[in-house]
Amino acid sequence: MLELILQALFSGVLQGGSYALIALGLALVFGTMKVINLAHGELVLLAAYIAYTVESSLGVNPVFAIPLALLIVCAAAVLVYFLVDLIRQDRELNSLLLTYGIAIILTNAIQLIWSADIRSTGSAWFQEPVVIGPLYSMRSELVFFVVSLALMTGLWWWLSRSWYGRAVRAVSSQRDAAKLMGVNPRKTELVSFIVASILASFAGVALFSYGVIQPSYGHVLTVKAFIITVLAGMGSIPGVLVGALLLGVTEALTVTLASSALQELAGMCLFLLVLFVMPNGLFGAAGRRG
């Protein structure tokens, strides 16, 4: 029993890595633009399907799909940005509806191109088991967990050190003041969209390499990313990482101790619990309340 629980904790943590990448993208765009991109999960899924295509048509490891995924997903994200930017009135509300519409388009386009069937990787190298003491994982899970950590470290470095990163943070906290300091908020918004889509591309390829994908999954991913940001209080990178690990672990434990059908329910209950008990998220950050 204990072994099972340990194993679930381990798998949950590994899964949390990709969740964190997805949630960070959502939070980054929300930070600069005050827009929740409801098509974010679909962008992740798009990357996953590109990985599937590359693997099945070229017969290579899905990792090699990353450059192509980056290209296409970034292009799609830039398009989303320009559409959102076209909104003239009541942006907070209309951007939700707009990105919801884009999400519908993407889900259906994915279904038209790749059909509604469930897909998963056939790469033997990725599915190879890796055993660490009593714990087991697929090689792909470990590889992408490390990649996620590296990306998050990179993001943290970029946000705190580079000029653009600091501009992004400035726009997030004090838009008008940032303008006065010579930061172009629109440029930083675009940059945040692109960075979010880079994270989404990696997360998508990761999801495909150790799980199953289907067209309706994008929507689920958006919801998960949102739950994580609520857990984290839309705050810092470490906050989002902890929120993501928490969700991953909760899901894995539910699958182990109850049933895989209840996996999503567990995440939702965690979410409602936090909303009721700590309306500002686990890590503070006021300003969400109306």
Added chain:
Amino acid sequence: MLRVEELSVCFGGLTAVNKVSLSVGTDEVVGLVGPNGAGKTTLFNAVSGLARPSSGRIIFDSVDVLRAPLHRRAKMGIGRTFQIPQPLHELTVRENLLVAQRFGAGQVDQQKIDEILEFTNLAPKGDREAAKELALTELKALEVAKALATNPKLLMLDEVLAGLETSGKRRFMAMLKELHQKFAVGILIIEHDIETISNLCQRVVVLNFGKLIADGAPDQVFRDPEVIKSYTGADHAGSR
């Protein structure tokens, strides 16, 4: 009626209101002065419930209202105006008052609304859309009218005279002078102009950098060297 004790309000690192204590009686008209950024509006926000104090107490009618939500305070009789007029969008002037009366005072009384419209010189504009069709003087009058319609015991006026031209200002002054008697409200009024304050108020309170630096009769307070220094040293925007 209103007693504020050791009240502080912080925004991040900035202490906008710093341990301020003051009181306003039922039959008093009290002036609140101080340079821009002194924390006057923030004090109003804390009393009306829009800003959350970090410490201190707010007693209204012997009830601690610190934790009471905005709308409850309004119903208890705390009325206020906004420095930048905030008419209710999409509504006519009359509907503005109607909402204020229905929810703030509890019942609708058309006669009272007419009376308030008459008093604030808004009677001819009753059916105009408030947010789009009023001039500044009228918007400021609507602020007062809206607050009056909630049947307040305490009326907090935030720079209602600022930005008005001379004739509008004169009419507004006449209105303010009557307000206290006619509607039986205690008044706390933010105003930069010393003459106006001396003219209207029995007592004046001075804030500077969030701290209360004087509290007393106008002619005394405005002779206080510290007050004079705060005024001449920091205030550029005050009209005089």
Added chain:
Amino acid sequence: MKTNASIWVLLLVAYGAIPLTLGSNHYVMSLLVAALVIGGIALAWALLGNLGGMVSFGHSAFFGVGAYVSALLTLKAGTPIVIAMLLGGVGALLASLVMLPVLRLRGPYFALAILAYAHIFKIIATEWTAVTGGSAGLSSIPRFPTAFGFDFSGKVGSYLIILSVVLIFALCYRLIRASDYGIALRAMHDSEDATRVIGVNSVLLKALMLFVSAFMTGVIGAFNAHYINFLEPDYAFNGLWVTLPIVAAIFGGYRTILGPLIGAVTVYLIDQLVFKSLIPYGHQLILGALLVAMILFSPSGLVPLLRASVRRNHAAG
């Protein structure tokens, strides 16, 4: 005067001309019933958006809960359908109670929370097999009975029921909008703080709108369950029950009462007759594109646009 007259004409057409001329055409009648179902949800959705200032992506939860509550009550407790339908609405209202903590959150948080929340009900309906029959679903849900010598279980009968339900809801919406509460809610839209400091309890008012909207959607869901006599979680809680109404409401104009209804009939018929033949699987893609186009080019919808052009023609003529 003129709008009154046109409303009477519309009523006459809806209750008289359509059943008399098209009543025997089952295909057309079923299209109309489905369009009115979408219209009803669109109306409830727009009420929440227009008066409450909230965008919901989770109305499929209320639709599904209403459907299941009413179906189970008639199947297991033998409750008369009319009462069961109302209780279906009450069930949806109770489901919306869980949303209350979310009401204190600002715009995007509310929208996403309710989206996340809709998932919960679908999972419960699937997993709670003892009561809901799980993914196998519920069948032979009682049909509408015969009353006043008229068989309401047929297409025409169902059409008359849903038409009446939707019109009653539209009337309720109108009454709410004109009430003191409606006026305060309208004010809150652009000046929330200013509305609150004059004594309006904004959270309570928003909660009331959520309740009304959830109740209406639940009743519509209940109607649909008795109309098609069959339920399964994937159907009752399908995202389409919110996607179509959103597109319809935005298309028609969500700040008006008739807009969502007109939008629903238009969008649903075009979707079924045109889009579906263009792309049999995935025709929602076009709905998504329509939503995007509306938000970008005419966010307040077609009804206000038409009204403005009619007014312009009047002025010109």
